[in-house]
Amino acid sequence: xxxxxxxxxxxxxxxxxxxxxxxxxxxxxxxxxxxxxxxxxxxxxxxxxxxxxxxxxxxxxxxxxxxxxxxxxxxxxxxxxxxxxxxxxxxxxxxxxxxxxxxxxxxxxxxxxxxxxxxxxxxxxxxxxxxxxxxxxxxxxxxxxxxxxxxxxxxxxxxxxxxxxxxxxxxxxxxxxxxxxxxxxxxxxxxxxxxxxxxxxxxxxxxxxxxxxxxxxxxxxxxxxxxxxxxxxxxxxxxxxxxxxxxxxxxxxxxxxxxxxxxxxxxxxxxxxxxxxxxxxxxxxxxxxxxxxxxxxxxxxxxxxxxxxxxxxxxxxxxxxxxxxxxxxxxxxxxxxxxxxxxxxxxxxxxxxxxxxxxxxxxxxxxxxxxxxxxxxxxxxxxxxxxxxxxxxxxxxxxxxxxxxxxxxxxxxxxx
Numbered sequence: 458x459x460x461x462x463x464x465x466x467x468x469x470x471x472x473x474x475x476x477x478x479x480x481x482x483x484x485x486x487x488x489x490x491x492x493x494x495x496x497x498x499x500x501x502x503x504x505x506x507x508x509x510x511x512x513x514x515x516x517x518x519x520x521x522x523x524x525x526x527x528x529x530x531x532x533x534x535x536x537x538x539x540x541x542x543x544x545x546x547x548x549x550x551x552x553x554x555x556x557x558x559x560x561x562x563x564x565x566x567x568x569x570x571x572x573x574x575x576x577x578x579x580x581x582x583x584x585x586x587x588x589x590x591x592x593x594x595x596x597x598x599x600x601x602x603x604x605x606x607x608x609x610x611x612x613x614x615x616x617x618x619x620x621x622x623x624x625x626x627x628x629x630x631x632x633x634x635x636x637x638x639x640x641x642x643x644x645x646x647x648x649x650x651x652x653x654x655x656x657x658x659x660x661x662x663x664x665x666x667x668x669x670x671x672x673x674x675x676x677x678x679x680x681x682x683x684x685x686x687x688x689x690x691x692x693x694x695x696x697x698x699x700x701x702x703x704x705x706x707x708x709x710x711x712x713x714x715x716x717x718x719x720x721x722x723x724x725x726x727x728x729x730x731x732x733x734x735x736x737x738x739x740x741x742x743x744x745x746x747x748x749x750x751x752x753x754x755x756x757x758x759x760x761x762x763x764x765x766x767x768x769x770x771x772x773x774x775x776x777x778x779x780x781x782x783x784x785x786x787x788x789x790x791x792x793x794x795x796x797x798x799x800x801x802x803x804x805x806x807x808x809x810x811x812x813x814x815x816x817x818x819x820x821x822x823x824x825x826x827x828x829x830x831x832x833x834x835x836x837x838x839x840x841x842x843x844x845x846x847x848x849x850x851x852x853x854x855x856x857x858x859x860x861x862x863x864x865x866x867x868x869x870x871x872x873x
Contacts, residue, residue, distance in 0.1 A: 498626040501670055501713040505679040505705035505727075506595055506633035515710045515723050516554040522628035522712075523556065523590030530558040531588045535604045536596030536634035540564035543594045551592065558592070561585060563604050563615060572604050576613035586618035590628035593635025599645060601638050602666060616668070626715075629670055633679050636705060640677040641669035642697045644689075650793050651817050653689040654742045654860075655825050657696070664693050671713060675760060676702040676730075683707050685793030687728050688817070688832075691744060691860070694732055701760065702730035709754070717760040719752070726753040726799070731763075731855075741828070747858035749834070751799050753845075756852050765854045771843040776807050778836075787813035792832045803851035805834055806842030818865055826867060833859040 500522045508515060523530050530551050537543035544560040551558040561584075563575045575581060585591065593601060605616040612620075623629050629639075637643040645665035647653055658664045671677060676694050678686050681704035690702045705711050709723035721727050731748035752758055755768025767774075783804045789797050792815025801813045812835040819826050835857040843852040 495624060496715070497624045497670075498715050499623040500628045500715065501639060501711075502628060502630035503636045503639050503671075503677060503679075503703075503705055503711045503713065504630065504632035504723075505636060505681060505707045505709050505725075507680075507707040508632050508710075509708050509724075510550065512708055512723055513554070516550060518710070518712060518722060519590065519592065519628060519630045520551065520554045520556045523588075526555045528556045528589040529587075530556045531561050531585045531591040532558050532594070533561050533563065533591060533601070533635075534594040534596075535561075535564040535601045536598055537564070537594050537600075538566055538596060540567045540594075543596070547592055547594060559584065559588075561591075561615075565600050565604060573607075576604060576615040579614075582614045582618045585615060586621050588622055588627065590630065591619055591622065593629075593631035593638065595633030595635060598634035598637040598643055598667070599665070601634060602643075602668065605668065606666075610666075623670060630710075636677060636679040638668040639671045640667045640675055641673045642676060642693065642699070643667035644678070644693065647689060650685050650689045651819055651830075652823075653692055654817070654830055655819075655828055657742070658692050660696065664696065674699065674701060678702065678704040681706050681728055682725060682796045682799060685795070685797070687730065687749070687798055688793060688830075688860075690730055691732070691747070692742060694730065695737060695744075700731065700733045702732075704728045704730070713760075719758045719760060721752045721754055721756050723754060725796075726751055726756070726852075728752075728798070729758060741862040742830070742860065743862060744858070744860045747860075748839075749798070749802065749853075749856045749858045751802055751851070751853040753850050753852045765841075765852075767843045767852050768845070770846045771850075771852055774844040774846055776842040776844060781807055781809040783808035783810070786810060789813075789815040791815070791817070793817050798832075798834075799851075799853075801834055802853040802856050803842070805836060805856060806840060806851070806853050807844070811836055816863070818869070821867060821869070827865050829863045829865045831861045831863050833857075833861075835859070 502519050532544050532547045534540040534544035548558040562570050647663045676699040678690050687704050694702050705727045706725040709725045712720045729750040735747040736745050757766040787804050787810050805813045815832040818829040837857045839855040841854050
């Protein structure tokens, strides 16, 4: 479709080198597009951070979605504190998997670059618009939005070019900060996870505007299981009226297609938070009747129909509630620990218990040492679990979530 090739090479000076013969695509981007033409035909690859060099499944999928061998992928290291180093690393990884990636010198931390001028540069704008995909590095997500939006909040020409590429059928991938920008609301300068439950979020401070590639109805968070961040999603979602939230763990991706099918790909999995029927009380954070689901590698979920499809190796591994493996009470003193919530969910659907309890408590030196929270995970009629045919990996759908504030007695313990 695009005859001319524009390649921006990341030298040590990160100069922009544009090959001659770039053609205009004004005819393909009418000034007043029809509503149907605004529906993206492309895909998103939303990575939870810390994507390893050897995660071939994710790197390869990005290149495939960008057009396959020799696909041109624009690399944005805008979020990084060292854009040149991050950009070169990502170009190498993508090129190793068959792409022809190029650096986009639009970053606040990039020496010798005028970020405002670069974001409006016609040659660079055309290079991104005609590419097969884009990749956003990790770092500080505010640096991405600051670079791609004008001071008045409007889109730069480069951000419009990204949207044109995505609507045409290209892929937009992002890791960590590059994942956070995918929703219309993202975390800005959040408190700790427990502090977010204790104090809530303020618009423009703890939460702020993202780029919204996934749409206005889905909230995205990253580093989710490693850092126990599923709990901080809840106040943010409630503050902005989101019913659906997706949190992706490290070295793992969610691939979102044009029909809003989500596929989990990589090392671990993703948590789906559904607050469609949840209720809250005024005052200290208190939630009832939420839903949590854990999508493992290979699982799928449609954002419109809300239908889950387990990975092929799990289809025959539906758990039988009459044949539980785990017996006895299920409890954790640190529900926000690395992977703890998924561990409890997995045991719950394969146990003789109706519910599992997890606590979250703060340090004695914190500003609210007396305020903690009880997380209650419960089985309901819609709860279903699957186990892999060749490992202990679980998929868990529709577990009820209730969260109540608790008074923490101090001292919490004494020596014998």
